[in-house]
Amino acid sequence: MHKRKIVVCDHLHKKAEEILAKEQDIEYVNAADVPKGGPLYEKIKDADVIITRSSTPVDKELLEHAKNLKAIVRAGVGVDNVDMEECSRRGIIVMNVPTANTIAAVELTFAHMLSCMRAFPYAHNQLKLERIWKREAWIGNELKGKKLGIIGFGNIGSRVGKRALAFEMEVITYDPYISPEKATNLGVKYTTDFNDILACDIITIHTPKTKETINMIDREEIAKMKDGVILINCARGGLYNEDALYEGLKSGKIKFAGIDVFAKEPATDNKLLELDNVTVTPHLGANTEESQEKIAIGAATQALEAARGISYPNALNLPIKEDEMPPFVKPYLELTQKMGFLAAQVNKGAYKSIKVIAEGEIGEYIKSLITFAVVGVLKESLGETINYVNAEFVAKERGIEILSKKNPETSGYKNKVTVKLTTDRDIIEISGTIFEENVQRIVDINHFALDVEPKGKMILFKNTDVPGVIGEVGMILAKHNINIADFRLGRDNHGLALAVIIVDDDVSKDVLKELADLKACLSVSYAIL
Numbered sequence: 466m467h468k469r470k471i472v473v474c475d476h477l478h479k480k481a482e483e484i485l486a487k488e489q490d491i492e493y494v495n496a497a498d499v500p501k502g503g504p505l506y507e508k509i510k511d512a513d514v515i516i517t518r519s520s521t522p523v524d525k526e527l528l529e530h531a532k533n534l535k536a537i538v539r540a541g542v543g544v545d546n547v548d549m550e551e552c553s554r555r556g557i558i559v560m561n562v563p564t565a566n567t568i569a570a571v572e573l574t575f576a577h578m579l580s581c582m583r584a585f586p587y588a589h590n591q592l593k594l595e596r597i598w599k600r601e602a603w604i605g606n607e608l609k610g611k612k613l614g615i616i617g618f619g620n621i622g623s624r625v626g627k628r629a630l631a632f633e634m635e636v637i638t639y640d641p642y643i644s645p646e647k648a649t650n651l652g653v654k655y656t657t658d659f660n661d662i663l664a665c666d667i668i669t670i671h672t673p674k675t676k677e678t679i680n681m682i683d684r685e686e687i688a689k690m691k692d693g694v695i696l697i698n699c700a701r702g703g704l705y706n707e708d709a710l711y712e713g714l715k716s717g718k719i720k721f722a723g724i725d726v727f728a729k730e731p732a733t734d735n736k737l738l739e740l741d742n743v744t745v746t747p748h749l750g751a752n753t754e755e756s757q758e759k760i761a762i763g764a765a766t767q768a769l770e771a772a773r774g775i776s777y778p779n780a781l782n783l784p785i786k787e788d789e790m791p792p793f794v795k796p797y798l799e800l801t802q803k804m805g806f807l808a809a810q811v812n813k814g815a816y817k818s819i820k821v822i823a824e825g826e827i828g829e830y831i832k833s834l835i836t837f838a839v840v841g842v843l844k845e846s847l848g849e850t851i852n853y854v855n856a857e858f859v860a861k862e863r864g865i866e867i868l869s870k871k872n873p874e875t876s877g878y879k880n881k882v883t884v885k886l887t888t889d890r891d892i893i894e895i896s897g898t899i900f901e902e903n904v905q906r907i908v909d910i911n912h913f914a915l916d917v918e919p920k921g922k923m924i925l926f927k928n929t930d931v932p933g934v935i936g937e938v939g940m941i942l943a944k945h946n947i948n949i950a951d952f953r954l955g956r957d958n959h960g961l962a963l964a965v966i967i968v969d970d971d972v973s974k975d976v977l978k979e980l981a982d983l984k985a986c987l988s989v990s991y992a993i994l
């Protein structure tokens with residue numbers, strides 16, 4: 466009998482082995498102690514499925530050696546150690562095991578918080594290692610009455626909030642992608658102003674690692690914080706800029722930090738370890754007996770299903786089956802995803818609905834267009850965890866209404882797709898089409914006719930259509946050494962204009978503020994496609 470091969474690349478709870486080793490049709494290999502690189506590649510070269518934790522980088526090099534691989538099970542939540550794009554390209558399905566380690570991560574967050582408040586490990590070491598009894602040196606602070614700021618109110622953040630209330634803390638959260646009621650129903654304040662979080666006594670972050678959340682706390686943010694603030698990170702390394710964190714801790718601006726995760730792991734050389742006002746753990750958020758047992762059972766069961774080709778629970782990606790679609794469809798799918806991503810960057814807020822309107826023959830593929838639009842929108846808040854398999858499921862779970870309309874009649878283009886994103890703050894409608902030679906174009910934004918290539922760094926500037934505005938905008942950008950690569954203008958019949966300015970250089974919040982302060986400016990936003 467041909468056996469399917471499942472290789473476990475990191476240490477899992479023994480339950481995984483109990484499940485996998487007894488299956489007659491499965492060749493089970495435990496490679497947790499096999500060194501990464503060559504020796505591991507030798508083990509996985511004919512594997513059907515591999516199971517990893519965060520210690521195995523699933524990069525191009527590894528995938529290159531796993532010629533027979535059909536699926537990867539990430540035994541945990543975060544998939545930032547997996548090259549999702551490369552997996553999709555190779556037709557490898559990636560699954561994670563979400564929520565099984567939520568409580569473990571929540572409780573570790575409190576362990577760090579309490580440790581920071583009482584300098585617990587330092588007092589412990591003084592007594593245990595140095596045999597010094599010096600009670601007066603260890604006067605801590607209480608959680609009760611302190612203001613806790615939670616960035617990201619998903620599975621972990623919301624449970625941290627619930628428990629913080631039991632400590633009689635005042636709790637406030639910033640998560641622009643949830644409905645405020647998710648927080649307020651628990652008794653947690655909800656804010657859309659990040660400064661409210663920066664004003665807290667203790668700040669903890671629980672977002673995924675995405676383009677938007679990397680360096681979310683940097684020097685600028687730390688400068689605005691209270692003197693003596695306490696910072697916790699049990700989510701992902703790099704969400705707090707480590708240099709800024711180091712400087713803040715060294716100067717005493719940050720009184721204490723509790724850190725479980727590092728930009729580069731293993732973090733044995735990290736300079737944060739030199740400081741005596743941090744508590745550190747080696748990425749232990751998921752390390753409880755209970756959570757590891759649940760994860761091992763979940764991962765092993767999912768790996769079995771996948772190896773046998775039965776199902777792919779918690780699949781995070783689905784390779785695009787290009788050969789099943791006429792060639793003209795794929796560019797529309799890509800464009801629709803980009804329009805969704807642009808819409809989400811421009812219209813930030815709690816998502817209420819995503820609508821896709823398809824005109825022309827492309828309407829036949831409305832289901833796929835919806836999937837790509839939803840992936841584009843949710844990518845802004847959920848990063849790589851959102852994909853073509855789980856997009857609609859996640860949207861529905863978050864209470865986002867998915868709407869669509871097919872229109873066989875066209876309005877000037879052979880085919881046109883519109884993505885309309887409604888949030889609690891605004892509505893944005895972006896339409897696009899494909900010209901000959903597969904050229905993607907955005908042709909309309911909120912009823913301003915335009916002709917924009919959906920690519921690069923874009924400033925969207927809406928203004929009253931009076932003389933001199935373009936010059937003022939150009940001067941501000943030039944002053945900040947920002948080169949304009951392209952300038953597209955749409956005007957309406959009501960004295961308004963919308964400019965899409967493609968720039969070569971990064972645009973800071975300060976530059977956007979200067980633009981927003983121009984007299985004629987009605988709104989300004991920035992997006993990167």
Ligand SMILES: NC(=O)c1ccc[n+]([C@@H]2O[C@H](COP(=O)([O-])OP(=O)(O)OC[C@H]3O[C@@H](n4cnc5c(N)ncnc54)[C@H](O)[C@@H]3O)[C@@H](O)[C@H]2O)c1
Pocket residue numbers: 542543544564566567570616617618619620621622639640641642643671672673674677678699700701725726748749750751752845846847
């Ligand atoms: N230390 C560990 O061992 C450990 C264990 C489990 C999870 N994690 C990590 O913890 C984090 C949270 O996990 P989860 O299961 O709660 O995920 P989740 O998806 O349930 O929640 C993440 C939340 O972050 C919000 N968010 C996204 N972008 C944001 C932004 N820019 N500003 C504010 N909020 C934003 C999302 O809307 C979502 O509500 C992830 O990074 C995960 O990888 C770490």
Ligand SMILES: O=C(O)CC[C@@H](O)C(=O)O
Pocket residue numbers: 518519520540541542543544566750751752
């Ligand atoms: O234990 C791990 O490998 C990582 C745990 C955690 O960071 C996760 O994302 O699930």
